[in-house]
Amino acid sequence: MAEEFGKSVEDGLKLSKRLYFGKDRAVAPPKPHVHMEKSAESLLPTAPMVYAVISDPAIVDNPDIPSYQPHVYGRCDPPALIPLQMNRIELESDSYLDSVIVRLSGSWRVHCVMGSNCCDCRIAIPMGEQGSILGVEVEVPGKSYSTELIAVDGQKDMEREGRPENGGFLKPHIFTLTIPKVDGGTSLSIKVSWIQKLLYRNGEFSLIVPFSFPEYVTPAVKKLPKKEKIQLNVNSGTGTEIVCKTTSHPLKQLKREAGKLGFLYESEVLNWTDIDFAISYSVSSSHIYGGVILQSPTVQDFDQREMFSVYLFPGEQFSGKVFRKEIVFVVDISGSMEGKPLEETVERAVKWINLNFIAGGSTNILLPLNQAMEIVSNTQGSFPVIFLITDGAVEEERHICDLMESHLTGKGSLCPRIYTFGIGTYCNHYFLRMLAMISGGQYDATYDVDLVQSQMQKLFVKGLSTILANITIDAFDDLDDVEVYPSRIPDFSSEGLLIISGRYQGNFPETVKAKGILGDLSNFVMDLKIQKEKDMPFDRIFAKQRIDLLTAQAWFSENKQLEEKVAKLSIQTGVVSEYTRLALLESQRAHHASESPRAHKLSHKTDSPNVDSQGQRRILLPNLGVGFGNVTATAENIHPGVEETKLPEAAEIIIKAASNCCGKIMRCLIGLDDTVI
Numbered sequence: 001m002a003e004e005f006g007k008s009v010e011d012g013l014k015l016s017k018r019l020y021f022g023k024d025r026a027v028a029p030p031k032p033h034v035h036m037e038k039s040a041e042s043l044l045p046t047a048p049m050v051y052a053v054i055s056d057p058a059i060v061d062n063p064d065i066p067s068y069q070p071h072v073y074g075r076c077d078p079p080a081l082i083p084l085q086m087n088r089i090e091l092e093s094d095s096y097l098d099s100v101i102v103r104l105s106g107s108w109r110v111h112c113v114m115g116s117n118c119c120d121c122r123i124a125i126p127m128g129e130q131g132s133i134l135g136v137e138v139e140v141p142g143k144s145y146s147t148e149l150i151a152v153d154g155q156k157d158m159e160r161e162g163r164p165e166n167g168g169f170l171k172p173h174i175f176t177l178t179i180p181k182v183d184g185g186t187s188l189s190i191k192v193s194w195i196q197k198l199l200y201r202n203g204e205f206s207l208i209v210p211f212s213f214p215e216y217v218t219p220a221v222k223k224l225p226k227k228e229k230i231q232l233n234v235n236s237g238t239g240t241e242i243v244c245k246t247t248s249h250p251l252k253q254l255k256r257e258a259g260k261l262g263f264l265y266e267s268e269v270l271n272w273t274d275i276d277f278a279i280s281y282s283v284s285s286s287h288i289y290g291g292v293i294l295q296s297p298t299v300q301d302f303d304q305r306e307m308f309s310v311y312l313f314p315g316e317q318f319s320g321k322v323f324r325k326e327i328v329f330v331v332d333i334s335g336s337m338e339g340k341p342l343e344e345t346v347e348r349a350v351k352w353i354n355l356n357f358i359a360g361g362s363t364n365i366l367l368p369l370n371q372a373m374e375i376v377s378n379t380q381g382s383f384p385v386i387f388l389i390t391d392g393a394v395e396e397e398r399h400i401c402d403l404m405e406s407h408l409t410g411k412g413s414l415c416p417r418i419y420t421f422g423i424g425t426y427c428n429h430y431f432l433r434m435l436a437m438i439s440g441g442q443y444d445a446t447y448d449v450d451l452v453q454s455q456m457q458k459l460f461v462k463g464l465s466t467i468l469a470n471i472t473i474d475a476f477d478d479l480d481d482v483e484v485y486p487s488r489i490p491d492f493s494s495e496g497l498l499i500i501s502g503r504y505q506g507n508f509p510e511t512v513k514a515k516g517i518l519g520d521l522s523n524f525v526m527d528l529k530i531q532k533e534k535d536m537p538f539d540r541i542f543a544k545q546r547i548d549l550l551t552a553q554a555w556f557s558e559n560k561q562l563e564e565k566v567a568k569l570s571i572q573t574g575v576v577s578e579y580t581r582l583a584l585l586e587s588q589r590a591h592h593a594s595e596s597p598r599a600h601k602l603s604h605k606t607d608s609p610n611v612d613s614q615g616q617r618r619i620l621l622p623n624l625g626v627g628f629g630n631v632t633a634t635a636e637n638i639h640p641g642v643e644e645t646k647l648p649e650a651a652e653i654i655i656k657a658a659s660n661c662c663g664k665i666m667r668c669l670i671g672l673d674d675t676v677i
Helices: 002-018 154-159 344-350 366-376 397-408 430-438 451-464 474-478 544-559 561-571 631-635 650-662
Strands: 049-054 082-083 085-096 099-109 118-126 133-140 143-149 168-169 174-183 189-199 197-202 204-209 228-233 242-247 254-255 258-269 279-285 289-295 306-313 326-332 383-389 417-423 443-446 468-472 481-485 497-507 512-518 523-532 579-587 616-622
Touching: 002 082, 002 168, 085 204, 118 133, 118 168, 133 174, 143 561, 174 189, 174 579, 189 579, 197 417, 228 279, 242 258, 306 468, 326 366, 366 383, 366 397, 383 430, 383 451, 397 430, 417 430, 417 451, 430 443, 430 544, 443 451, 468 474, 474 512, 481 544, 544 561, 561 579
Parallel strands: 085 228, 289 523, 326 383, 383 417, 417 443
Antiparallel strands: 049 082, 049 118, 085 099, 099 189, 118 174, 133 143, 133 189, 143 579, 168 174, 197 204, 204 279, 228 258, 242 279, 254 258, 289 306, 306 497, 468 512, 481 497, 512 523, 579 616
16 A cells, blocks of 8 residues: 555656746756655655645646646546645644644645646645544635544444545554545645654653655745744653753754743745654653652543543663563464574574474464463562564454463562564454553554564563562552553563553542562662643543553453443544544535534434534545454464565564564573464
């Protein structure tokens, strides 16, 4: 799909050569992309983009200055995509703890279609780290469009597919949306919002927002200045000093308070920025520190319990001891993981492994997990860690969770942690998330072949750098009712933050202590600073975590009430879930309702599936959830992502990642002919 998109853009750039903008060389047709001959994927968007969808090349012309070129016969199949020229762009980012809410607005003109014709326009939004779309609003002459989430009624509605051309994910980080029938020569005014994560490494937070615009989106008007604007607000939540380290653009500091910063970049430019917006900053502390943030719900919140967040930061110069570990890797080497022969990979990348691996057979998770548990069951004074890596789903996943939970019961203070990593869409990511949550481990995943190694190494490093385990918060025992996400607090790593959130009833104590076990097995106690914060949108920044964990619990327990709770939370916060669908609402400007269609309400069915109760046309998008795995595809050893990009050497990447990260301390691997290592 991504490759086809890139080829369509390549065709669109060729078609745009038909456009005539005048004799001035400064307004000549766009130059070919420097990477066009290398790879069509190099034409994927690196910044917010809008494309004219061209099936009939005869309609391609400058709406202001007709070129009167010869008629073009035939049709483009698949349609060509001509990048539209951008007239305005503004970016605003609000950073809270480890999350960022990004809001973008801009204007694009259909400069490549005759004024007497129209075309569909495809919006493409690349997002940063773990980006999740929140909403889109579009205005064109006479019409407005906005996205909304609707609840699904049962399996039949969940399986009901929107047309792929309506929108969806081009790649895991690129969201697309199609606006139908936009007149040539008119402009689209677009507002987009999404939420993404900050990167954290060596005591520094980093924000990267895709913002590198290609030259050919610059309007073809000689020396017309254009204004680009970037605004960033940082609220660390800690109340301590923030130190800005690096910036990609010359930011002007507007505000500095304890734990808060404000920046602005505004400039008249001849060409749009060709670098991503990036900034890094540190929250000053040389040791472990943490706090509790309290907040009351809004009137619109369906859950009127009070909200809290507990955070722990490792500090910039942590010198404590990490836990001594016993480690087992459980790696799926079923046929779907086959790439280059695993024997060659082992010889080249993992010299300390004296076993041969054969990629073949089917995925079996229960047997090797049981064997892994047996290996680490009698460890003394060490921290047992199991890494489970798979690209497939199996029938007995709930049974596996039950067995692992019983294995872990009564295992003492240092019971085994299971860290899970899912590859592609065929594995059940909610099973992997549940398995990690049961054991106090952590879960991660990737759907992109280019990110398998880097994402896996992050998880390995996090699992191998635990500095505080068996964490408890004493205040939870004094509350009338408390709901914590995740329900079992994960271990604390020197390579990342620990942030938990939840709801409670009762009076939160005035003093709170965090307790745990350090790497030398001594006890750890720390006072947590309590503060109330009105400016943090708790409902948004913790919604994704809460939805994912509740979905895993709903899947495991097969609880319909939990599914409905997830749907309500999804609709209230705008974060996509497995039990909601994203739809595009089209409204005539003259009949636009006084209440924005973005107001998140449960929708009811009408006589027409494409028209809502207010007469607005609804365009359903394909399901944006990751689903609950595909046992059939797993049994048939279909490679992950085969419908798009094949993962060509998945097993090699896995072993290489494991080797690079923790080869010196890996204790053993379990070798099974046709199941899992």
